[in-house]
Amino acid sequence: MSGPDELDEALALANDSVRRRDPAARARTATGACAAAHGRGDSDSDGDELDAPEWLTPASPSTGGRGPAPRTGQGRPQAPAGGREPHSHDLPWADARTYAARAAGPVPSCTLPLSQALNHTLDAPLDALTDLPSFDTSAMDGWAVSGPGPWELADGERPDSHGLLAGDRRRPRTLPDGRAVRIATGARVPPGASAVLRYEYGELDGSRLRATNRPQPGADIRPRGQECRSGDRLLPTGTHVTPAVLGLAAAAGYDRLTVTRRPRAEVLVLGDELLHQGVPREGRIRDALGPMVEPWLTALGADVLVTRRLGDDAEALHEAVATTTADVVVTTGGTARGPVDHLRPTLTRASARLLVEGVRVRPGHPMLLARLPAGRGSRQPDGSGPYLVGLPGNPLAALSGLMTLAAPLIRTLADRPAEKPPSASLSDDVQGHPRDTRLVPVTCSPEQSHARPLLYNGPAMLRGIATATALAVVPPGGATAGTGVPVLPLPWHGW
Ligand SMILES: Nc1nc2c(c(=O)[nH]1)N[C@H]1C(S)=C(S)[C@@H](COP(=O)(O)OP(=O)(O)OC[C@H]3O[C@@H](n4cnc5c(N)ncnc54)[C@H](O)[C@@H]3O)O[C@H]1N2
Ligand code: MOO
Numbered sequence: 176m177s178g179p180d181e182l183d184e185a186l187a188l189a190n191d192s193v194r195r196r197d198p199a200a201r202a203r204t205a206t207g208a209c210a211a212a213h214g215r216g217d218s219d220s221d222g223d224e225l226d227a228p229e230w231l232t233p234a235s236p237s238t239g240g241r242g243p244a245p246r247t248g249q250g251r252p253q254a255p256a257g258g259r260e261p262h263s264h265d266l267p268w269a270d271a272r273t274y275a276a277r278a279a280g281p282v283p284s285c286t287l288p289l290s291q292a293l294n295h296t297l298d299a300p301l302d303a304l305t306d307l308p309s310f311d312t313s314a315m316d317g318w319a320v321s322g323p324g325p326w327e328l329a330d331g332e333r334p335d336s337h338g339l340l341a342g343d344r345r346r347p348r349t350l351p352d353g354r355a356v357r358i359a360t361g362a363r364v365p366p367g368a369s370a371v372l373r374y375e376y377g378e379l380d381g382s383r384l385r386a387t388n389r390p391q392p393g394a395d396i397r398p399r400g401q402e403c404r405s406g407d408r409l410l411p412t413g414t415h416v417t418p419a420v421l422g423l424a425a426a427a428g429y430d431r432l433t434v435t436r437r438p439r440a441e442v443l444v445l446g447d448e449l450l451h452q453g454v455p456r457e458g459r460i461r462d463a464l465g466p467m468v469e470p471w472l473t474a475l476g477a478d479v480l481v482t483r484r485l486g487d488d489a490e491a492l493h494e495a496v497a498t499t500t501a502d503v504v505v506t507t508g509g510t511a512r513g514p515v516d517h518l519r520p521t522l523t524r525a526s527a528r529l530l531v532e533g534v535r536v537r538p539g540h541p542m543l544l545a546r547l548p549a550g551r552g553s554r555q556p557d558g559s560g561p562y563l564v565g566l567p568g569n570p571l572a573a574l575s576g577l578m579t580l581a582a583p584l585i586r587t588l589a590d591r592p593a594e595k596p597p598s599a600s601l602s603d604d605v606q607g608h609p610r611d612t613r614l615v616p617v618t619c620s621p622e623q624s625h626a627r628p629l630l631y632n633g634p635a636m637l638r639g640i641a642t643a644t645a646l647a648v649v650p651p652g653g654a655t656a657g658t659g660v661p662v663l664p665l666p667w668h669g670w
Pocket of ligand 2: 536537538539540541567569571572634635
């Protein structure tokens with residue numbers, strides 16, 4: 176299901192969908208969970224979870240593998256009347272990722288000053304606004320010379336003068352044959368100059384200049400238009416704006432860039448048991464997700480408007496969901512069917528469309544993806560409302576949800592194509608879940624060919640992921656040492 180071939184196919188589908196999307200629809204506004212064989216893990220999401228009561232999904236036909244269609248089931252999840260078909264509506268992991276990538280279209284574009292455009296996606300090609308360089312430029316400090324030499328310093332040129340400097344507004348006078356003029360790196364080369372002679376290759380005797388190393392014609396002159404001509408396409412639409420892209424844009428004459436706005440996210444942390452400072456006490460624990468999810472989403476390409484802590488208050492959750500101004504709401508906890516797990520009932524009450532009800536992945540199988548109606552807050556270009564990603568409360572399960580659902584969704588919203596995960600060979604055996612994909616924290620070797628599974632990878636543990644560089648995608652049944660598996664680099668460990 177989630178072997179490399181299926182992943183390729185899933186990603187091809189996702190990219191294809193991004194390419195094929197209707198441009199008009201964008202309506203732009205210009206402005207295993209078995210504990211690891213080698214490692215120490217929890218057992219609370221082991222294979223025996225397959226025997227757990229069905230609580231995730233209403234009783235309706237299975238989506239049946241690849242190519243899921245949107246579901247509109249909104250009823251509160253009911254335990255099946257009889258029989259046991261655990262998690263029948265959970266999507267295979269690779270399908271869930273594809274689905275999340277395909278659920279969305281890009282958010283509108285906007286025009287931003289260069290200082291604010293970093294880490295956006297170009298929504299217009301970067302065409303040169305000028306020739307680069309825009310004038311014949313000296314590449315070295317020395318003398319602009321005309322002819323084979325030796326040369327006389329140009330009229331009026333004193334041996335100690337600075338000569339032609341970078342940024343000099345005066346147009347340089349034509350240099351007659353047999354003459355030389357001092358020139359600095361970056362200065363305009365005068366018409367008539369045949370080369371620039373570097374200081375270290377020239378000897379000055381009074382006003383007479385001789386070359387110890389005769390320059391070839393054109394030496395150390397960067398001719399106008401060497402890098403590009405005005406109108407040349409420098410970068411296509413869809414390019415990720417890196418610091419280097421900002422530099423190129425500035426060099427090519429841009430003050431502002433047309434980019435896809437970064438998707439806006441809002442984080443809602445649920446759970447009355449959470450403390451926000453100090454040491455865990457009296458049955459309460461520290462909120463580990465509030466501090467983690469916001470920067471994780473930022474690294475994935477979203478701008479987080481706010482992280483709100485709502486406890487287990489169903490009314491507050493409903494109000495937050497109904498009034499959000501974000502493109503994506505990310506909740507933590509409350510995805511299950513405990514007495515104070517309000518997320519799914521709230522989605523029903525809000526008339527949300529449940530797109531992914533659960534995923535066959537460990538940890539994190541209760542994760543979900545929904546589409547909210549266009550409410551009082553945010554409205555997407557196609558007139559519908561924001562997305563909601565429900566992350567399970569166990570911290571590693573929440574990160575599994577971020578990498579499985581939030582990452583591909585945000586990529587598409589930000590107009591970046593899906594990426595095929597690289598592959599690495601496992602250094603140890605990893606036990607698998609009998610039916611589900613496992614995501615296991617690993618460190619990849621410097622050459623990124625080997626992945627070493629880490630200890631402390633239980634669903635409630637962060638000790639393993641805190642030193643990881645990637646999550647390995649372990650197929651159902653597990654994988655032996657030496658097997659190549661896809662790896663999802665953590666967003667700050669790019670490849
Ligand atoms: N009957 C069943 N119960 C559960 C199942 C199941 O299949 N059947 N699955 C378990 C799994 S797996 C997970 S994961 C959780 C998901 O439940 P929720 O999303 O509703 O999460 P909570 O119940 O709110 O919390 C679960 C766990 O995580 C702790 N937590 C919550 N938020 C945070 C936070 N911000 N920082 C740190 N820790 C957090 C919370 O205290 C709980 O210990 O359901 C299982 N149950
Ligand atoms: O183990 Mo749960 O799978 O922590 O989502």
